[in-house]
Amino acid sequence: MSQFSEYKDLIQAGDLALAWISRDNIKPVRITPGATFNTRYGSFPHDDMIGKPFGSQIAVRTRGSNKFGFIHVLQPTPELWTLSLPHRTQIVYTPDSSYIMQRLQCSPHSRVIEAGTGSGSFTHAFARSAGFVFSYEFHEVRYGQAKQEFEDHGLLRDGNLAITHRDVCQDGFAIGKNDTTTFFENLQSDDGVSPAKIDANVVFLDLPAPWTAIPHLEEVISQDSKVSVCCFSPCIEQVDKTVEMLEKHGWVDIEMVEIQGKQYESRRQMVRHLDHALQRLRDVRERKQIGLERRKRMFNKLISDQEEPYEERPETPKTEYNPFGKGSRVKEGDTGFKWKEVSKVESEIKSHTSYLTFASKIVEKTRDETLVTKITDQERENAAKTPIPTKGENKKGKP
Ligand SMILES: C[S@@+](CC[C@H](N)C(=O)[O-])C[C@H]1O[C@@H](n2cnc3c(N)ncnc32)[C@H](O)[C@@H]1O
Known part of the structure; x- marks a missing residue:
């Protein structure tokens, strides 16, 4: 594994x-x-x-x-890989990918379509959680690099990931025997020849023009379960076009969000008083005056041709701690000083800050009543077998 x-x-x-x-x-x-x-x-x-x-x-x-x-x-881990991978493209960072995966309810039951693969950052996260991931990349070199990386990382061997070299906006998502894909190398369709059964219920599109790929989804999405899609676009104009296309193709519950991932650092800051500022100003003025007088004396000695005009600079007495910068170092939290709790926002945010457009679709809206009855009967039977904890027992039936 x-x-x-x-x-x-x-x-x-x-x-x-x-x-x-x-x-x-x-x-x-x-x-x-x-x-x-x-x-x-x-x-x-x-x-x-x-x-x-x-x-x-x-x-x-x-x-x-x-x-x-x-x-x-x-x-x-996929999270650490995202922070260390060789960048071939812009990537999706964990603040976005984790939110997207939970909104798309990605689980071992999910069959995921991801386009494009790019640097494979999100592919690693999908491959860990999903039942199967179909990833597509149209850039030939990037396809080769991603394929090699997935192979080196054992993701293709795990048997729940296939990468296909394809322009999904032009040629859609169906995968056949003659396509450049790892699907037939690592896994097999039932007879090893027929097109891969994609049946996707999760779709993630990180493409410059996702609206051109949306019409192609019809032929590969699940017909009998809810399908959720997320389009990742940096410009609001792209969102606009995507929403229009989603509506046109019967996608519902359309919502756009943006992740503003920020990390707050909590620390203590020394409480500074006005007295400190005034003392500092007095110190600066005093030292300036001493310096001026010293230079004046040296100049007078020089023009009166005295030998040794140079005067030794007096040793500056070590001052008490100066809360405005110079002075001896004080450790954060030193009990000799007063501190207040502050929080600081991390300056660099590792998040792509794109707009995330979500939508969902249920193709087959009629219910298979026989299947529903079978599932509910089974659930009732399971519930009946589970003992109800009496008062004083926890849920596992232990006192
Ligand atoms: C921003 S990158 C994706 C990054 C990826 N989500 C990640 O986390 O590493 C977009 C990728 O989509 C690919 N791409 C663009 N248009 C495409 C298309 N029509 N079909 C397939 N891939 C496409 C690009 O070559 C690029 O590698």
């Missing part, structure tokens, strides 16, 4: 690991005996990582100093 869908405890040779160097610097590493992972903080032998649990801190002594550089070696 892919490392993205199954957790393991220990780092082994051949594993993909993500080296956490700093919050903004996470690098993928293929663990290879004898190899070294070089960073500006030091060179980390892969052999030091092998056999350690994922999440371990690996330290090396920095050359020529007594200090240590360290990294953390992490288990790959």
